[in-house]
Amino acid sequence: MTNKKPVSAAVIGLGSMGLGIAKSIARRKIPVAGFDVNANAVASLSACGGIAAASAADAAKNRDVVVVVVVNAAQTRSVLFGDNGAAKTMKSGGVVISCATMSPDDARGLERDAEEMGILYLDAPISGGATKATDGQLTVMASGAPEAFDRARPVLDAIAGKVYELGGVAGIGASFKMVNQLLAGVHIAAASEAITFAARLGLDLGKVYEVITASAGNSWMFENRVPHVLDGDYSPRSAVSIFTKDLGIVSDMARREKFPLQVASTALQLFLMTAAAGMERDDDASVARMIAGVTNVALPSPKNES
Amino acid sequence: MTNKKPVSAAVIGLGSMGLGIAKSIARRKIPVAGFDVNANAVASLSACGGIAAASAADAAKNRDVVVVVVVNAAQTRSVLFGDNGAAKTMKSGGVVISCATMSPDDARGLERDAEEMGILYLDAPISGGATKATDGQLTVMASGAPEAFDRARPVLDAIAGKVYELGGVAGIGASFKMVNQLLAGVHIAAASEAITFAARLGLDLGKVYEVITASAGNSWMFENRVPHVLDGDYSPRSAVSIFTKDLGIVSDMARREKFPLQVASTALQLFLMTAAAGMERDDDASVARMIAGVTNVALPSPKNES
Numbered sequence: 001m002t003n004k005k006p007v008s009a010a011v012i013g014l015g016s017m018g019l020g021i022a023k024s025i026a027r028r029k030i031p032v033a034g035f036d037v038n039a040n041a042v043a044s045l046s047a048c049g050g051i052a053a054a055s056a057a058d059a060a061k062n063r064d065v066v067v068v069v070v071v072n073a074a075q076t077r078s079v080l081f082g083d084n085g086a087a088k089t090m091k092s093g094g095v096v097i098s099c100a101t102m103s104p105d106d107a108r109g110l111e112r113d114a115e116e117m118g119i120l121y122l123d124a125p126i127s128g129g130a131t132k133a134t135d136g137q138l139t140v141m142a143s144g145a146p147e148a149f150d151r152a153r154p155v156l157d158a159i160a161g162k163v164y165e166l167g168g169v170a171g172i173g174a175s176f177k178m179v180n181q182l183l184a185g186v187h188i189a190a191a192s193e194a195i196t197f198a199a200r201l202g203l204d205l206g207k208v209y210e211v212i213t214a215s216a217g218n219s220w221m222f223e224n225r226v227p228h229v230l231d232g233d234y235s236p237r238s239a240v241s242i243f244t245k246d247l248g249i250v251s252d253m254a255r256r257e258k259f260p261l262q263v264a265s266t267a268l269q270l271f272l273m274t275a276a277a278g279m280e281r282d283d284d285a286s287v288a289r290m291i292a293g294v295t296n297v298a299l300p301s302p303k304n305e306s
Numbered sequence: 307m308t309n310k311k312p313v314s315a316a317v318i319g320l321g322s323m324g325l326g327i328a329k330s331i332a333r334r335k336i337p338v339a340g341f342d343v344n345a346n347a348v349a350s351l352s353a354c355g356g357i358a359a360a361s362a363a364d365a366a367k368n369r370d371v372v373v374v375v376v377v378n379a380a381q382t383r384s385v386l387f388g389d390n391g392a393a394k395t396m397k398s399g400g401v402v403i404s405c406a407t408m409s410p411d412d413a414r415g416l417e418r419d420a421e422e423m424g425i426l427y428l429d430a431p432i433s434g435g436a437t438k439a440t441d442g443q444l445t446v447m448a449s450g451a452p453e454a455f456d457r458a459r460p461v462l463d464a465i466a467g468k469v470y471e472l473g474g475v476a477g478i479g480a481s482f483k484m485v486n487q488l489l490a491g492v493h494i495a496a497a498s499e500a501i502t503f504a505a506r507l508g509l510d511l512g513k514v515y516e517v518i519t520a521s522a523g524n525s526w527m528f529e530n531r532v533p534h535v536l537d538g539d540y541s542p543r544s545a546v547s548i549f550t551k552d553l554g555i556v557s558d559m560a561r562r563e564k565f566p567l568q569v570a571s572t573a574l575q576l577f578l579m580t581a582a583a584g585m586e587r588d589d590d591a592s593v594a595r596m597i598a599g600v601t602n603v604a605l606p607s608p609k610n611e612s
Binding site: 104127128139141162164166172175176179180181182183184186187189190191193194197198200201202203204207208210211212214215216217218219220221222224253254257258259260261262263264266267269270291294295 | 410433445447468470472478481482485486487488489490492493495496497499500503504506507508509510513514516517518520521522523524525526527528530559560563564565566567568569570572573575576597600601
């Protein structure tokens with residue numbers, strides 16, 4: 001029955017992911033308001049059928065489903081429970097879909113605080129990038145109470161190609177996302193190391209890409225990121241700072257669990273070196289550029305200098 | 307013209323890869339002799355249409371194409387140029403297809419020595435495993451003189467689904483293979499770290515496999531090796547010792563080039579720890595079992611204890 005009721009939604013955080021999510025919701029004729037600290041982002045929302053709001057509280061007012069698409073746990077906490085936060089104004093019994101990558105402990109803390117205010121909470125990290133967000137084809141790794149899934153369903157259907165329902169409490173979705181980020185970060189670092197080493201060996205890097213993507217050494221990240229290196233294009237599709245953050249969370253979790261993560265720790269150091277070298281806001285394939293700089297290896301230059 | 311002449315072949319080294327290669331050659335009606343130090347392997351060859359030989363020299367006698375499928379450069383050198391080696395008896399102007407994973411320097415040295423004896427040499431590492439070998443569907447990463455490719459063509463066509471022609475001299479094929487092994491080794495180590503960490507976090511490992519293989523954290527190795535962990539089956543499809551060897555070669559190459567490989571070096575240490583813990587001859591997914599042992603994490607037990 002719940003699924004049949006019309007729902008209203010808000011999206012807090014209108015970066016490329018949040019804006020794509022808001023568009024996907026609007027396309028399903030679900031009324032959607034949005035807020036971001038960046039006024040231009042809010043204007044973009046108006047241009048594609050959303051309702052511009054002046055604060056998180058304003059966007060969430062009387063809404064059933066509030067999707068939070070900010071960078072981390074601290075920002076999520078702030079837009080939900082801070083001054084002008086969404087939790088006080090959204091519909092009682094409504095549901096928060098929390099998309100930021102964060103530690104399981106942080107996700108559990110947010111769920112607890114939402115519960116105390118009579119709000120349902122879905123720990124729902126996303127994967128897939130801006131294009132999939134706009135196409136309503138994200139992958140969602142979610143955990144939370146069954147009634148939270150039920151209440152959120154029309155919005156989840158609008159934004160996701162695949163929703164993994166991973167458990168009945170917050171923290172599980174976050175854990176899955178962190179395991180994914182551990183692997184993704186290591187694979188970017190390994191791809192960077194391998195393509196730069198191949199350049200030092202004098203190999204044709206285009207052929208390296210062709211051979212490796214057809215061989216057992218392939219990874220999703222090698223296939224996706226090495227073209228940035230081949231094009232000499234380090235404009236940020238996803239920035240180095242995302243992985244210093246995410247592998248940092250992985251590292252914190254592992255230390256708390258007294259669990260050694262030797263490969264992931266080494267990858268984190270490479271991202272930190274890349275950030276330290278001034279490339280924090282550049283594309284994460286910049287790890288290759290950092291290694292090339294240290295080792296004096298020539299990587300391809302941009303095809304179109306502007 | 308050369309391609310149209312009937313050719314004869316020999317395969318030296320009849321492990322699962324070499325035997326599969328010999329079968330694929332025999333299926334094309336190319337006469338194929340074979341030798342291995344293991345008499346049972348030689349008997350298997352007879353059973354599927356090959357000619358059993360008493361030594362490498364005996365197998366190679368008057369043959370046009372000699373495929374060498376042994377473990378490393380030293381064995382390759384021994385079966386070609388040692389006592390009862392193939393180089394002295396094979397047809398003058400014939401070609402060696404050298405499939406062992408080795409350093410580019412070793413490949414160049416073997417090419418030089420073959421040339422001095424009037425023999426062509428293809429640096430031709432393979433990828434794909436025993437099933438693809440038997441199906442004639444290996445991937446070959448080859449470099450060598452054009453006339454070596456020309457002479458070897460009927461046999462390459464018999465054994466490979468895809469032949470990458472990567473350059474005119476030995477060493478290039480070997481370099482591509484080493485870049486692939488760098489990535490493959492890192493990805494096995496990362497998969498082992500991630501799946502064991504997921505177990506520590508209390509996640510459903512079958513779901514972890516499902517989610518990761520559909521996400522940006524995926525790799526060919528994660529997809530291929532984690533099922534061994536889920537089944538608790540560490541019987542060797544590919545042994546830990548292969549990666550202590552191959553990442554060892556990568557490490558030697560990098561040190562000679564003064565090139566730091568932080569992630570690959572860390573992965574090598576994990577394989578060495580696994581070998582040191584007594585699992586050298588077990589499946590390379592045993593890195594996960596080693597980490598689980600150290601961290602006291604429970605991984606799945608074998609489904610069928612025998």
